[in-house]
Amino acid sequence: MTSPLLTESAYPIKFRKADAATLGKHLKLRHSVELVGIKRVGISNFLRFFLYHNTIVPTYISKDQDHIFVPIDLNDLVEREIQPFWILTIKRLADVAEESSIDQAIKQKISALFLQSIQLQDNFLTIENIKKALLLLIAQNLIPTLFLLRFDRMKDAATPEFFNNLQGLIEATHRQLAFVFTSDRPLDQIKPDIFSREELTTFSHVQYLMPSDITDSQIILKTIQKQYDTTYPKNIEQTILKLSGGHMQYLYLAHTIIFEKLDQAKRKLLSPDEITELILNDERTTLQSEEIFEGLSKSEQSTVKKLASGKSVTSGPDDKYLFDAGIIQKNEFFSPLFASFLQKKTKSSDSVEFSKKEHLLYSFLLKNKEELCERDSIIHAVWPESEALGVSDWTIDRLVARLRHKLKIQKSEHTIITIKTRGYKLVQS
Numbered sequence: 001m002t003s004p005l006l007t008e009s010a011y012p013i014k015f016r017k018a019d020a021a022t023l024g025k026h027l028k029l030r031h032s033v034e035l036v037g038i039k040r041v042g043i044s045n046f047l048r049f050f051l052y053h054n055t056i057v058p059t060y061i062s063k064d065q066d067h068i069f070v071p072i073d074l075n076d077l078v079e080r081e082i083q084p085f086w087i088l089t090i091k092r093l094a095d096v097a098e099e100s101s102i103d104q105a106i107k108q109k110i111s112a113l114f115l116q117s118i119q120l121q122d123n124f125l126t127i128e129n130i131k132k133a134l135l136l137l138i139a140q141n142l143i144p145t146l147f148l149l150r151f152d153r154m155k156d157a158a159t160p161e162f163f164n165n166l167q168g169l170i171e172a173t174h175r176q177l178a179f180v181f182t183s184d185r186p187l188d189q190i191k192p193d194i195f196s197r198e199e200l201t202t203f204s205h206v207q208y209l210m211p212s213d214i215t216d217s218q219i220i221l222k223t224i225q226k227q228y229d230t231t232y233p234k235n236i237e238q239t240i241l242k243l244s245g246g247h248m249q250y251l252y253l254a255h256t257i258i259f260e261k262l263d264q265a266k267r268k269l270l271s272p273d274e275i276t277e278l279i280l281n282d283e284r285t286t287l288q289s290e291e292i293f294e295g296l297s298k299s300e301q302s303t304v305k306k307l308a309s310g311k312s313v314t315s316g317p318d319d320k321y322l323f324d325a326g327i328i329q330k331n332e333f334f335s336p337l338f339a340s341f342l343q344k345k346t347k348s349s350d351s352v353e354f355s356k357k358e359h360l361l362y363s364f365l366l367k368n369k370e371e372l373c374e375r376d377s378i379i380h381a382v383w384p385e386s387e388a389l390g391v392s393d394w395t396i397d398r399l400v401a402r403l404r405h406k407l408k409i410q411k412s413e414h415t416i417i418t419i420k421t422r423g424y425k426l427v428q429s
Contacts, residue, residue, distance in 0.1 A: 007227065008048035008049040008052065008053070009053050009054070010223075011049050011053065011219055012219065013055055013059055016046055016212060016216050019046060020050060020056065020059075023035070023180070023207060024059070025060075027061050027067070030176065031204070031205050032170070032178050032180070032181070032204040032205070033179070033180045033205050033206075033207050034181045034183070034200075034204050034205070034206045035209055036183060036185060036206060036324075037184065037208060037209035037210065037325055038247065038292055038295075039184045039292055039295050039394070041246075041248055042212060042220075042246075044149065045220065045248050047180075051069050051071055066141055066142050067142070067145065068096060068100060068137055068144050069096070069147060070144060070145065070146045070147065071092065071096075072092045072146060072147060072149065073150065074088075074148065075149070075150050075153070076088060080154060080421075081157050082123060083121065083126075085154060086123060086130065087118065089130055089146070090117050090130050090133060093114070093134070094110050097110045097133070097137065098110075100142070102137070102140045106136050106140060109136055110136055110137075113130075113132055114133075116129060117129050127165055127168075130169065131169060134172070134176075134177055135172070144176065144177050144178075145178045145179070145180060146178075146179050147179075147182070148181050148182070149182050151181040151182060151183050151187075151190070152190050155190045158190075158191045158194045163199075166179065184325075188200055189321075208324050208326070210326030210334075211246030211247050211326050211335070212248075214241055214246075216246070217241050217244060217246050218241065221237065221240060221241065221251060224252065228255070228259060236270075236272070236275055238272070240258070240275075243279055243335065243336055243337050244337070245333070245335025245337070245338070246326075246334065246335075247334065250285070250288060250335055250337055253279070253284050253285055253288060254285075256284075256386065257282045258275065260385060261278060262278075276336075279337070280340050283355050283356055283357050284357075284383075285337055285341075286341060287357070287395055287398065289337060289342075290341070290398065291395060291398065292338060293342070294398070297319075299318040300319045300322055303319040303322060304322065304327070304342055305342060305345075307332075307333065307342075308333075308342035308343050308345075308346060313328065352409050352410060353406075354406065355402075357382055357399055358406065360382045361378065361381070361400070362403055362407075362426075364377075364378065365416065365425075366414070366426055369414075369427070370426070370428075372419055372424075372425050373424050373425065374423040375393070375396055375423050377423070378423060378424070379391045379396070382399070383395075400416055400418075412429065413429050414428065414429060415427060415428075415429045
C-alpha cells in the first residue's frame, strides 16, 4: 500500500521505532488505540509512514497475516455530523478496496454498498453496509483497521448511540476490526459524557506520541530539504533541530522561514543566535505556540506559566497531560520556541496594531467586502507559503478572532461575521 506521492513512505523502517512497535503490537492483538499528542506534533506524519510504508506489517504486526488499513481523514468532513461521518467511512472503505488486490467481484459489491448508502442517506442502512463491507474484506483474509484521523472533530456530534455503533462494528466482525483514533486528547477528555474512561477500558488503549527524538527529526528535516532542494550549514541544521524540539510543525516552520528569508549565501553568514531570533520573531511561530497553549486547560496553563517563570513543577492529576504528551520533559519545555512564547506572554501586553498576518487577512476581506471568503481562499491569501503543509482550522479561527477584537477596539466601521462550516465575511458594522 505504498504511495509514491507520500514522502513518508520512503522513511527508513527504523523511523519512530518504539512508537511503531507499540502501535503494531496493539493492532496484532486487535486492540483499538487512541493515538494522542500535542497539536501538530506529527501524528499525521507518523501515520502516513505507518500506513504507506510497505514493510510495516511484516516488521511490526505479523509476517503471516494480511492487514488492510483504511485512513479516514475527518478533515474531509464539511459537516461534522453523524450521517456524513458514516458516509465518509463507507466511501473510504470502497476506495481502499478498489486499490487492493482482492477479486474484482468483491470490489464491485463494496462499491455497490457505498452507492446504495449515498442514494438512501439512512444511518442504519449505512452502518449495516459498513458491516457487510468489512465482512467481505475479512472473508478475503484481510484484517481491517479503520484510522479515524482528527476524531476530535466529531466531539459535538457524538452520542451514546454513536459510541454503541462503533462498538457494534467490532462485535459484528467478531473482533477482527480495530480502530485507531487520533486527537490531541484521549477520548474521555474530548467528550467525557459519552466516552467514559470506565467504558473505554475494554474498548481502547491510549498511546501518546511525544515529540520526536533528534534522530527521527533529522530524518524529517532531510526529507524536507530534499523536497525543496535546499542545504544548510551544519550549525543551522542543529539550530533548527534544537528549536523544533521534535515538534513537526515547528520543524516545517523553521525550515520555511529560513528558506523564504535567507539565500544560500546569507545562511552561511548568520550565527545560530541570529537564526534563532529570525524564527522566534516570525508571527507563524507565535501562532503555532499559541495554538498549543490555548489547547491546554486552565490548570495546565497555570503549570506551564509557573515553569516559564523559573519554578519547578511536578506531575499531578490536573496536569498529567503535560508530562504524558511530552510538553514538559525533565522540568523543561520540549521546545525553546514554546518556552520563549510563554516568557513573552507573561511580560507583554497586547497591541492594537495589526500584525503582518492580520493585515494580510484584513486586506483580503476588505477586497472581498460583503462576500463569503472560504477557508481555502483565506489560506491562499494569508499563508501561501504554508498551503502545501496545511493550515489548521484553529490557526485561521484564531487569526480571525484577533483581527475581530482589534477592529472592535479601533472602533472600525467593519466587523467580521462567521459563515458556519464555510468561512468569513467582512461587513459594515
